[in-house]
Amino acid sequence: MDSRRCLRSKRMSYIWCIHSVMNNLLKKETDSRVRKLQQTIIDARADACIITSAVNQYWLCGFIFDGYLMVFPDGEPMLFVKHPSDIPDERVKMIRKPEQIPDRLHDAGMPLPARLMTESGVLPYNSLLRLQAALGMPEIINVSGELRRIRAVKSVYELNQIRESAAIHTQVYGLIPSLYHEGMTDLELQIEVERQMRLHGSVGIFRSYGENMDIFMGSMLAGDNAQAASPFDYALGGKGISPLLPQGANGTPLVSGITLMVDMAGNYRPWMDDMTRSFVITQAPDIAWQAHQLSIDIAGTIEQTSKAGTCCADLYHIAEEMVKERGLQPYFMGTAQQAKFIGHGVGLEINEPPVLTPRSKEILETGMAIAVEPKFVLPGIGAVGIENTYIVHENELEKVTLCEEELIIL
Amino acid sequence: MDSRRCLRSKRMSYIWCIHSVMNNLLKKETDSRVRKLQQTIIDARADACIITSAVNQYWLCGFIFDGYLMVFPDGEPMLFVKHPSDIPDERVKMIRKPEQIPDRLHDAGMPLPARLMTESGVLPYNSLLRLQAALGMPEIINVSGELRRIRAVKSVYELNQIRESAAIHTQVYGLIPSLYHEGMTDLELQIEVERQMRLHGSVGIFRSYGENMDIFMGSMLAGDNAQAASPFDYALGGKGISPLLPQGANGTPLVSGITLMVDMAGNYRPWMDDMTRSFVITQAPDIAWQAHQLSIDIAGTIEQTSKAGTCCADLYHIAEEMVKERGLQPYFMGTAQQAKFIGHGVGLEINEPPVLTPRSKEILETGMAIAVEPKFVLPGIGAVGIENTYIVHENELEKVTLCEEELIIL
Numbered sequence: 001m002d003s004r005r006c007l008r009s010k011r012m013s014y015i016w017c018i019h020s021v022m023n024n025l026l027k028k029e030t031d032s033r034v035r036k037l038q039q040t041i042i043d044a045r046a047d048a049c050i051i052t053s054a055v056n057q058y059w060l061c062g063f064i065f066d067g068y069l070m071v072f073p074d075g076e077p078m079l080f081v082k083h084p085s086d087i088p089d090e091r092v093k094m095i096r097k098p099e100q101i102p103d104r105l106h107d108a109g110m111p112l113p114a115r116l117m118t119e120s121g122v123l124p125y126n127s128l129l130r131l132q133a134a135l136g137m138p139e140i141i142n143v144s145g146e147l148r149r150i151r152a153v154k155s156v157y158e159l160n161q162i163r164e165s166a167a168i169h170t171q172v173y174g175l176i177p178s179l180y181h182e183g184m185t186d187l188e189l190q191i192e193v194e195r196q197m198r199l200h201g202s203v204g205i206f207r208s209y210g211e212n213m214d215i216f217m218g219s220m221l222a223g224d225n226a227q228a229a230s231p232f233d234y235a236l237g238g239k240g241i242s243p244l245l246p247q248g249a250n251g252t253p254l255v256s257g258i259t260l261m262v263d264m265a266g267n268y269r270p271w272m273d274d275m276t277r278s279f280v281i282t283q284a285p286d287i288a289w290q291a292h293q294l295s296i297d298i299a300g301t302i303e304q305t306s307k308a309g310t311c312c313a314d315l316y317h318i319a320e321e322m323v324k325e326r327g328l329q330p331y332f333m334g335t336a337q338q339a340k341f342i343g344h345g346v347g348l349e350i351n352e353p354p355v356l357t358p359r360s361k362e363i364l365e366t367g368m369a370i371a372v373e374p375k376f377v378l379p380g381i382g383a384v385g386i387e388n389t390y391i392v393h394e395n396e397l398e399k400v401t402l403c404e405e406e407l408i409i410l
Numbered sequence: 411m412d413s414r415r416c417l418r419s420k421r422m423s424y425i426w427c428i429h430s431v432m433n434n435l436l437k438k439e440t441d442s443r444v445r446k447l448q449q450t451i452i453d454a455r456a457d458a459c460i461i462t463s464a465v466n467q468y469w470l471c472g473f474i475f476d477g478y479l480m481v482f483p484d485g486e487p488m489l490f491v492k493h494p495s496d497i498p499d500e501r502v503k504m505i506r507k508p509e510q511i512p513d514r515l516h517d518a519g520m521p522l523p524a525r526l527m528t529e530s531g532v533l534p535y536n537s538l539l540r541l542q543a544a545l546g547m548p549e550i551i552n553v554s555g556e557l558r559r560i561r562a563v564k565s566v567y568e569l570n571q572i573r574e575s576a577a578i579h580t581q582v583y584g585l586i587p588s589l590y591h592e593g594m595t596d597l598e599l600q601i602e603v604e605r606q607m608r609l610h611g612s613v614g615i616f617r618s619y620g621e622n623m624d625i626f627m628g629s630m631l632a633g634d635n636a637q638a639a640s641p642f643d644y645a646l647g648g649k650g651i652s653p654l655l656p657q658g659a660n661g662t663p664l665v666s667g668i669t670l671m672v673d674m675a676g677n678y679r680p681w682m683d684d685m686t687r688s689f690v691i692t693q694a695p696d697i698a699w700q701a702h703q704l705s706i707d708i709a710g711t712i713e714q715t716s717k718a719g720t721c722c723a724d725l726y727h728i729a730e731e732m733v734k735e736r737g738l739q740p741y742f743m744g745t746a747q748q749a750k751f752i753g754h755g756v757g758l759e760i761n762e763p764p765v766l767t768p769r770s771k772e773i774l775e776t777g778m779a780i781a782v783e784p785k786f787v788l789p790g791i792g793a794v795g796i797e798n799t800y801i802v803h804e805n806e807l808e809k810v811t812l813c814e815e816e817l818i819i820l
Contacts, residue, residue, distance in 0.1 A: 054624065054654060063653050066622045066641040084639035084647070085747055118535070125530040125538040126552060127621065142536060191608040198601040203652040204626030205615075211537065212476045214464065216614030229494035231476040237494070242613040243473050244464060244680045244758075270654045337495055348654075 026062045029157050033060055034077060036150050040117075040143065041073045047113035048072050049143050050131065053122050055207050055348045056147055058270065063087065068098065068131070072110075080104060098134040112136045117143035122209070148209065152345050152353040153367040154271070159391050161271035162346070162369050163400045166389055169266040169275050170403040172196050176262065176279065180410045186222035186249040186260065187241065193220070193264055206267040207349045215247055218264030222252040222281075226261060226383035229337040233351070235373055236261070236334060236383060254410070256282035259382035261375070265350070266389070266401075274346045274371035275401040276387030280409050288384050291328055291376035292407045295385030298322050298342075298374040299405075303390065303397045312360040316342045319374050320358070331376040343372040346389055368392040369400075436472045439567050443470050444487060446560050450527070450553065451483045457523035458482050459553050460541065463532050465617050465758050466557055468680065473497065478508065478541070482520075490514060508544040522546045527553035532619070558619065562755050562763040563777040564681070569801050571681035572756070572779050573810045576799055579676040579685050580813040582606050586672065586689065590820045596632035596659040596670065597651065603630070603674055616677040617759045625657055628674030632662040632691075636671060636793035639747040643761070645783055646671070646744060646793060664820070666692035669792035671785070675760070676799070676811075684756045684781035685811040686797030690819045698794050701738055701786035702817045705795035708732050708752075708784040709815075713800060713807045722770040726752045729784050730768070741786040753782040756799055778802040779810075 037060065041049050051057055051069040058064050060071070067081040079092045080101050093104045102112055112135055118128055121144030132140060154162070172193065179192040194217050198204065204217065212233045221238045230237030230247045239250040254260060258281050266273035278292055298319045306315060319342045323332045333339040340359075345352035346369050354362035356370065364370070373387035386405050390397040447470065451459050461467055461479040468474050470481070477491040489502045490511050503514045512522055522545055528538055531554030542550060564572070582603065589602040604627050608614065614627065622643045631648045640647030640657045649660040664670060668691050676683035688702055708729045716725060729752045733742045743749040750769075755762035756779050764772035766780065774780070783797035796815050800807040 052621070058654050064641055064656065066643070083747065084641055086639055120535040120539075121537075122534050124532050124621070125528075125535045125550075126554070127531075128535040129530075140535075144536070188609075191605055194608065195601055195605045198604065199598075201651070203650075203655050205624065205655060207654065211462070211534070214615065229496055231474055231494055233476070240613075241611070242680065244468050244617070245613050245615060246474065270652065337493065 025157065029155060030060060030062050032155070033150075034071060037071050037143075037147070038073055040146050040150065041071065044115070044117060044141050044143075044146075046073075046115040046117045046141055047111075047138070049117035051119060052127070053119050056119065059151060059348060061089075067095065068101065070101075078104070078108065078110075098131050101134060102136065113138045115139045115141060117141045119144045119147070121145065148349075148353050151347055153365050154347060154369055154391075155367070158271050158347065159367065159369065161269040162273050162389065162391065165266050165268040165271065166273035166275065166400040166402070168200050168268040169273055169401065172200050172264075173262065173275070173277055173403050176277075177408065177410060180254070180279075184254050186220050186225065186252045186254060189254065189260075190220040190249045190264075193262070197264060201268050202265065203267055206265045206272060208351050209349045210351065213351065214245060216245065218262075219248040220260065220262050220264065221248065221383050222254055222260045223258035223382045224380065225250050225252045226377045227335050227379065229334075235339045235341060235375060236263075236377065237337070254281045257284060257381070259284055259288055259378070259384050259407070260410070261383035261385070263373075263387060271347050271369075272350060273369075273389040273401055274344075274350060274373075274387060275389060275403060276373055276375070276385065277403060277405070278384045278386065278407055280407050282409065284381060284407070285378075287378060288381050289407060290326070291331060291378060292384040292386075294322065294326055294328060295374045295376065296405050299372050299386055299388055302372055303388075303399060306364060306390075306392075306397050308364055308366040308392055308394050310364045312354045312356050312362040312364060313358055315356045315372065316340075316358045316360070323374075328376060331378055333375055333377075335377050335379060342374055343370055343387075345369060346371045364392045366392055366394050435567065439565060440470055440472050442565070443560075444481060447481050447553075447557070448483055450556050450560065451481065454525070454527060454551050454553075454556075456483075456525040456527045456551055457521075457548070459527035461529060462537070463529050466529065469561060469758060471499075477505065478511065480511075488514070488518065488520075508541050511544060512546065523548045525549045525551060527551045529554045529557070531555065558759075558763050561757055563775050564757060564779055564801075565777070568681050568757065569777065569779065571679040572683050572799065572801065575676050575678040575681065576683035576685065576810040576812070578610050578678040579683055579811065582610050582674075583672065583685070583687055583813050586687075587818060587820060590664070590689075594664050596630050596635065596662045596664060599664065599670075600630040600659045600674075603672070607674060611678050612675065613677055616675045616682060618761050619759045620761065623761065624655055626655065628672075629658040630670065630672050630674065631658065631793050632664055632670045633668035633792045634790065635660050635662045636787045637745050637789065639744075645749050645751060645785060646673075646787065647747070664691045667694060667791070669694055669698055669788070669794050669817070670820070671793035671795070673783075673797060681757050681779075682760060683779075683799040683811055684754075684760060684783075684797060685799060685813060686783055686785070686795065687813060687815070688794045688796065688817055690817050692819065694791060694817070695788075697788055698791050699817060700736070701741060701788060702794040702796075704732065704736055704738060705784045705786065706815050709782050709796055709798050712782050713798075713809060716774060716800075716802075716807050718774055718776040718802055718804050720774045722764045722766050722772040722774065723768055725766045725782065726750075726768045726770070733784075738786060741788055743785055743787075745787050745789060752784055753780055753797075755779060756781045774802045776802055776804050780807075
């Protein structure tokens with residue numbers, strides 16, 4: 001073997017080795033996740049669970065497909081796949097339609113399920129009725145909420161993905177002052193940020209749960225556009241540029257005296273972080289600096305006082321108390337339409353459990369990742385405040401969005 | 411009044427006048443659409459129809475909201491709105507949850523519906539069960555398909571939006587040669603095209619129907635990435651850059667001898683066009699030119715021979731015949747996974763009726779807009795072909811995507 005071939009062969013075997021280590025790691029991850037779902041199936045005394053959503057297919061398999069992932073109380077799952085036709089997984093059984101599942105089950109010596117868990121929170125009514133009829137009318141049990149609760153507690157691998165995403169997110173936000181130039185609109189600046197996000201590996205879309213979560217790559221709100229209420233379930237709204245997507249930047253000129261809040265997606269890995277930073281155009285009134293400092297202080301206090309075991313409602317109460325103390329209630333989380341909300345879990349979807357609201361009954365658990373976003377909307381000025389993502393440990397919160405928190409002057 | 415105030419006042423009244431004309435036009439449009447849905451409700455002998463999807467809310471109201479649009483066989487619809495709270499429409503009744511709808515109906519002297527049409531094709535199972543229970547368990551009838559059929563035939567206003575979108579789409583595609591530089595990957599070029607799309611008014615996301623239509627701003631396929639099968643319901647696939655979105659560009663270097671197919675979204679208006687153009691990097695084998703010319707010829711033949719009354723299946727048969735004649739069947743609409751499909755309707759969603767397949771029973775109607783996309787995938791080279799959007803008239807097809815069709819050398 002000449003030296004070049006030898007080198008190449010060494011390099012190939014190194015790549016193969018990395019590939020194989022990654023594959024083993026991913027297999028361990030997905031096996032462990034399948035076991036968690038199997039416990040849920042057992043607890044619900046169900047016979048099987050069928051997974052159809054991209055997020056949960058990916059979480060349980062490491063890839064997505066058009067078809068039905070069927071998980072049983074024990075043993076290996078079965079993958080009933082419409083396409084693609086080339087998945088290298090021996091658990092795959094190709095089908096053209098759900099009506100073929102009973103035959104495939106029969107061939108494998110499996111009975112039809114009498115009690116079936118499905119993602120009833122996301123699967124369209126007609127698709128679920130068709131699936132139910134195809135499988136001989138099993139009783140349907142909703143697994144959507146329970147899967148969200150299981151996914152809320154992340155593995156070491158998953159938490160590392162959030163840290164990695166946050167590190168890239170920080171790099172991209174660091175570019176914002178250099179992307180800005182005088183005379184820009186919010187939308188023009190957002191477009192340059194979107195480009196940098198893509199160049200840094202953002203896949204573009206990001207996943208969310210629920211029917212009112214449309215958004216494009218995130219939100220940038222300048223001046224009084226931060227007051228505009230939108231139909232979507234985000235902390236703040238914005239008018240947007242289309243009646244079909246009334247959300248976010250609306251072409252507001254970035255003029256002296258207003259603030260700009262940047263809450264663009266942290267989707268640089270399948271597991272995401274969430275981060276907001278705020279900017280001042282040239283100069284802003286004192287109240288903008290005060291409200292922004294309060295946001296930093298609230299996030300800092302929550303970081304200092306919270307850990308596994310803390311009630312999620314308490315995080316909201318800490319914020320509410322501090323806001324009252326400084327008399328900024330009229331601007332907290334909006335003006336006309338105020339969100340009773342201080343943050344949320346984050347992971348494969350941008351809005352995972354737990355939810356940080358005064359009525360939340362949830363408790364922080366080790367391995368959760370939460371985004372804390374105390375924000376203020378100041379009429380005539382704009383939105384200010386920060387949002388950080390934290391990982392919950394036994395004795396502390398770990399901040400992963402390590403980006404300058406002060407108001408930055410553009 | 412000084413002259414400046416007078417000028418301003420004239421300008422304001424001009425703007426107000428334009429605004430008022432637009433509002434009247436939109437009101438006429440939405441009134442006419444509501445009447446079409448009312449006929450469907452009457453035909454189904456239903457008591458009401460509840461609309462929850464953004465696309466159909468927009469189509470029927472001109473705006474979207476979080477809540478329930480309730481249409482009756484006659485009279486004005488009612489809008490049960492959770493948020494935003496500031497919609498200037500007297501038909502709005504604010505609610506916090508669907509369980510409050512019966513009281514609001516009662517206040518208006520309306521009975522609960524016994525037969526209710528809903529968007530069962532898109533509304534999640536649990537959301538529909540909750541709505542059904544809230545309304546006293548009416549019988550459920552699916553309106554999704556019928557709404558799609560109604561929307562497939564567009565008004566003059568809607569068709570003009572498609573023409574306007576196509577004109578901007580053409581401008582953006584015209585920039586591609588200037589955005590390309592040697593040494594780029596497919597993804598790097600796509601990112602520059604995305605930026606131009608946004609600068610030209612693209613809202614970013616685009617709407618589609620069905621559960622397997624994830625995509626980000628469109629598709630660019632270079633070289634053999636065009637052969638990769640994806641789980642999504644698009645004519646061609648691509649590996650993508652994330653296991654959560656295995657679709658489109660994957661970082662393929664744009665090297666001499668391969669082709670690049672550009673099928674980015676035409677979402678410059680709520681009503682969209684759809685257009686594909688193909689490029690050669692430096693040079694390509696003869697077969698690439700031949701297959702591309704065949705695509706142009708197929709689209710041209712369909713344009714010459716089709717009009718209102720033509721069977722949609724015939725459009726596919728024309729293409730199939732021409733492909734056989736030139737012996738290019740192994741490359742038509744994919745290689746390993748070939749789509750039996752030559753195009754689709756387009757409008758507020760990218761995949762509207764009619765569908766142009768050999769089994770389609772649909773007939774072209776005046777006012778439909780269709781995208782015709784005969785494409786070829788050449789192993790070792792890449793994808794070639796074009797896609798045009800046509801408006802169906804009584805005696806002809808009108809091409810609206812007026813952009814150079816030849817293979818362009820980059």
